[in-house]
Amino acid sequence: MRDPRPVLARGARAETVVERSRFLCVLEPVRDAAELDAVVAAVRRAAPDARHRCTASVLGEDGEQRRSSDDGEPAGTAGAPMLAALEGAGVTGVVAVVARWFGGVLLGTGGLVRAYGGAVSAALARAEVVPRRWVDLVEVRAGLATAxxxxxxxxxxxxxxxxxxxxxxxRAVVPVPVGGRAALGAELAADGLSAHLADLGRAVRPAGPLSPGG
Known part of the structure; x- marks a missing residue:
């Protein structure tokens, strides 16, 4: 089973200047469209004098929900390269907003693509990316005498x-590697611990060593 995409531990910002135009990228982790829209609205309020505030976002465990906006820049010169930078990093649950203050020099199509994509890449370089993995959740129940x-x-x-x-x-819920319920039961039995185990389904957790079998 393929692991879900990584996410950001926290937001990050980066500012770049290209031919006197200033680009400020705000990168934030988001869980859904409502949080995404709130971040975009906050950047718009914080940068009312910016000529453009372009966006790109990736949501879903496998990054299946993608959105981008050029916000008045020529079609395909802002949102698309921003989205390409997010896709290149392989992350999900993230929105990037790039505010641009025009510096008086036209950048052309290629220049805009490089500037917007570069702004997002600069913010990603400052972000902490958290790998994740699928786990099985196992409910463990026991009497008070052995709990x-x-x-x-x-x-x-x-x-x-x-x-x-x-x-x-x-009772407690224990995340184990996929298919690890039997190994957990064997581990507890080897320690002389009696417990009732039940499957609760699959979930996503930050990657890291899991025992048993992980």
Whole structure:
């Protein structure tokens, strides 16, 4: 199974100057179209005197949702090269907005393509990219008598999520490598720990070592 595309840990900015025209790229991680539109609106408010505020975005686990806008620049000279820079980095869940202040010198089609694509590339160079992977989520349940030791072992070897204690028992969700439920059960059994395991489905998590089998 192919891993999902990486995302940005946080936003980044970069400013470039080409033939006296100033280009400011704002790069932000976004989860959906609403967050994307909010970032674009914020840049428009922050740079009301810019002649153009062009955009490109990639959304979806596999980057299947793509949008771009030239915002008054000649067709294909701004949004498309910005989108190409994002695609070249292989990221998703991201929007790039480039504000341009005209410096009095016409850049021509090729110059605009290089300037807008270069502005996004400069911001990407400053961004922290987070690789991700698919995991299986396994629910682990146990009685209160063994829950303390079980939780301690899981925290030592894994990264349990949604840990809950209740009067009738203990439960947690453990992300494991795809197909790793059986290995998790064998690991707990080898430690003499009794627990009930149930599959909760597949999810995406930041890449990193996962045990067992990862």
């Amino acid at each position: 303390g030791r079980l939780e301690a072992e899981l925290r030592r070897r894994h990264a349990p999520e949604d840990v809950r204690w209740a009067a009738d028992g203990w």
